[in-house]
Amino acid sequence: MSRxxxxxxxxxxxxxxxxxxxxxxxxxxxxxxxxYEEYEAIKLADYDLMNHLEASKLMxxxxxxxxxxxxxxxxxxAKAFVEAIEIKTVYGDALLDKHWYVCDDCQTxxxxxxxxxxxxxxxxxxxxxxxxxx
Amino acid sequence: xxxxxxxxxxxxxxQFDKRFGRAAxxxxxxxxxxxTIFIKNTNTNSSNGAGTKAAxxxxxxxxxxxxxxxxxxxxxxxxxxxxxxxxxxxxxxxTVQGIIEKLTT
Numbered sequence: 001m002s003r004x005x006x007x008x009x010x011x012x013x014x015x016x017x018x019x020x021x022x023x024x025x026x027x028x029x030x031x032x033x034x035x036y037e038e039y040e041a042i043k044l045a046d047y048d049l050m051n052h053l054e055a056s057k058l059m060x061x062x063x064x065x066x067x068x069x070x071x072x073x074x075x076x077x078a079k080a081f082v083e084a085i086e087i088k089t090v091y092g093d094a095l096l097d098k099h100w101y102v103c104d105d106c107q108t109x110x111x112x113x114x115x116x117x118x119x120x121x122x123x124x125x126x127x128x129x130x131x132x133x134x
Numbered sequence: 135x136x137x138x139x140x141x142x143x144x145x146x147x148x149q150f151d152k153r154f155g156r157a158a159x160x161x162x163x164x165x166x167x168x169x170t171i172f173i174k175n176t177n178t179n180s181s182n183g184a185g186t187k188a189a190x191x192x193x194x195x196x197x198x199x200x201x202x203x204x205x206x207x208x209x210x211x212x213x214x215x216x217x218x219x220x221x222x223x224x225x226x227x228x229t230v231q232g233i234i235e236k237l238t239t
Binding site for chain 1: 233
C-alpha cells in the first residue's frame with residue numbers, strides 16, 4: 001500500500017465549477033479534471049507571483065511536491081486549450097483551511113466563527129491575536 | 135455558553151487530552167453556572183470516523199467552543215459548519231482545572 005498523500009492546504013476553493021470552450025463544433029466529449037490544489041498552485045505561482053518555496057510552505061507541502069502539482073496543473077490547462085475540451089474543478093487531496101488565529105500571549109491557536117463578534121483570544125482574553133496563513 | 139474540553143479522566147484534576155476524536159472524556163463546562171459535566175467518549179476505540187462522531191456529538195450538545203490539542207480535517211469542517219469555535223492548546227502538562235481557571239479569569 002502506498003503512503004497516504006499529505007493534504008494540501010487550499011486557502012479558498014475556486015469560485016467556479018469549470019470552464020467550457022465556445023465556438024467549437026464538437027459537443028462536450030471530454031473534459032479534464034483540475035484539482036483544487038492544482039488551481040491553488042496556479043493561483044499562488046502565477047497570480048500571486050510567489051516563488052515555489054513560499055507557495056509550498058503555504059500549502060503545507062514540500063517544494064518538489066508543489067512543483068509537481070504546478071506542472072500537472074499547467075499540463076491539464078494546456079490539454080484543455082489545445083484539444084478544446086472542458087475544465088472541471090474537483091476536490092482532490094485538498095484541505096480547505098479556514099481562518100485560524102494565533103494568540104501572541106499564550107500561543108493558543110483558534111478559529112472565530114461568524115457567530116462570535118469579539119476578536120480576542122478565547123483563553124486568556126488577549127487582544128494581541130494574529131491571523132495565520134494570510 | 136458551553137465549552138467542551140477534551141480530558142483524559144473523569145474529574146477536574148485530570149490531564150487535558152490532546153486528541154479530539156479519541157479523547158477519553160469530554161468535559162462540558164458551563165460558563166454561567168460554572169458547572170462541569172463529564173461525558174464518556176464512546177468512539178475511543180473505533181477504527182475510523184472518531185473525529186466526525188465526536189464532532190456530531192458536540193454539535194448535538196449545543197456547545198459553542200471546543201478546546202483540544204488538534205482537530206482532523208473532517209472534524210474541522212463539521213465544527214466550522216455549525217459555527218463551533220475550535221481552540222488548540224499545545225501545552226502537554228495542563229489539567230482540565232487549569233484550563234477552566236484560564237477561561238474564567
